[in-house]
Amino acid sequence: MTITVCIKWVLPNRDGDERFAGISLADQAALETGLRVAEALNESCTVITVGPAAAETSLRDALACGAHDVLRVDAPADTDSAETARALATYCEHSRLVVCGDYSSDRGSGSVPALVAARLGRGQALGLIDVQIVGETLSVVRRLDGGRRERLSVTGPAVLSVEGSVARLRRASLRATLSANDAIIDVVTNDASGAIRRTPEAAPLRPYRPRARVVPSPTGSSALDRVRQITDTSSSKGHGETVVLEPGDAANRILESLHTWGYVQES
């Protein structure tokens, strides 16, 4: 049983310069959290990344900081989230706890930790802004919408995704840095399911412009009535609607409504 930390090595931009590549603050916090938990529970800490050979720099940094083992699953830097999660889950199966950064510093959406949790069939505590070790248990605080917080106790095997503020990554000692430079990094090929899929090209971004709303001509008898009719907001029905549906249907319904109201467009 180990604590596994998943990190993503990210190039600064699409044709980025490897010298400026690295892991996000959230991944750094995940690594520090993993190391602390491993130390407290007397476990070993393994760090995994799915990425190209250049990503080994970040694994060496992790070794220098105190990771016991590191592993690189060989894959292009733009491997998509589902594929990344599948590869990660293969190597996290036996770990007691999986710690990830909340999202990577590129187009991170936070989906990888969720997909890893789903594949492993484990609970996920996400959006963590505090992780405390209390005996054998972890007491964590989640960020909720509207400034609210939720405190959870994590006892069993779980996936945690932490924000960058949870912990500051320790500075590696000189000796460990030197020996990490010479360490041989374990690499596995990602061929369990055959081909590796790439993240599709991001759609070009454009400023948000909701579709124009069609307003019927006002029908009041006086000019004042007609102006009131167009400008009065108190009578506007808005888009509020409560429906009870299964999760899949609910998601479809939300998309459909957003589309109808003009908030999303057909790509």
Add this chain to the structure above:
Amino acid sequence: MTAPAHDFDADIIVVGAGPAGSCAAIAAARAGKSVVLVERGPFPGSKNMYGGVVYPRILDELIPSWWETMPVQRWVVKRSTMLLSDTGALNVDFRANAWGAPPYNGATAYRPDFDNWLANHAVEAGARLVCSTTVTGLLRDSTGRIQGVSTDRPDGDLRAPIVIACDGVNSFLAKESGLYPHTDASNFTLGVKETLALPKHVIDERFGVRDNQGVDIEILGGTSGVNGGGFIYTNLDTVALGVVLKLPKLAAQQKRPEQIIAELKRHPAVAPLIEGAEVKEYSAHVIPEAGLEMMPTMVADGMLVAGDAAALCLAAGIWLEGVNFAMASGMYAGQAAAEAITKNDVSSRGLSGYTDRLEKTFVLRDHKKLRKVPHLVLSDRVQHKYPAFVAGVVERVFRVDNPHPKPGVRRIVREERKKAGIGLLDLLRDGWTGMRGFG
């Protein structure tokens, strides 16, 4: 590679992965010694700036056919010296297209690319490079002998019988070791530079070059009354424009360096070259300017000092060369350190191969020959009177003032000299110093 003697982490620690440090590490690692190269930046070159031209002939010895892999912006085929008065300019140009083909002469290059490339050669040679690590002091044994360095990392002491300080200008290691007792601000200049983006074809047209041909322009005058000089170098799609300013004068005049650059950019001879350019980067760095007069002792028991740390930068008006002096001195330091380890004598005597090499080669020979030039170039007369004097003479020689006949050149020189307030004796003295200095 031999294992370092017990109690030591390496045979040689090189501090600073600039041009001096990387060349020291390459030379020592190639000689079979175990070398650790410590750099404070996240990667070599990440913290380093300079004007922009490297003259890498010395690399023939370390990296044969270096031009095939070196990250070059443009090969310098045109060298100009520009003398600026308030509104006029005298340009002396030399062009050699042969410099644009192997074995080349000089090249513009970005430091994060160049230094990183050089440090990779050190790693390939077997040196261990540790980045993001700042050396904070020297370790000594009970007898005071240098035994390595301390760093800002936890458990950060690193032990070796020889330390090569390549930590750049104002080297605190040279100071801490007592090799560099006095620092006199008048021996330093402040170099500030703007990197200005322009499309490649615009640079080609304005500077009269094509493909990867480049231009190196050194400027005298144009520094808003502060003693110093300027430079303009072409990269592929940027132009490096900067000034080098004598520190005490800058302080006395209470001018901001960016103000002086802005004024230089507005000079009628400079403005058309950079019109429409976008500022990409602004950087500043101190330069050891006084050459031989400010050099520290370069060898102590267990320690060598190379590159800017040893004030080996050559700043002599038409030349601003530091990187080649740093690479050469670094290489010689690495070779001498390796010899000392082999002989098992790391005392200053055992390390004296370093100064022998410096004395025999261009490193100290050029400095000795040009020892008076830095002060001459930065002197008040050369700075404030000669540009206007020369520009005045040339302006009148070329001005067609018909129906008046052309005046005699001797008369023009006499009148312009008086107008600029230059005494005949001073002119002769400076001419003599210059002739002897430039040899």
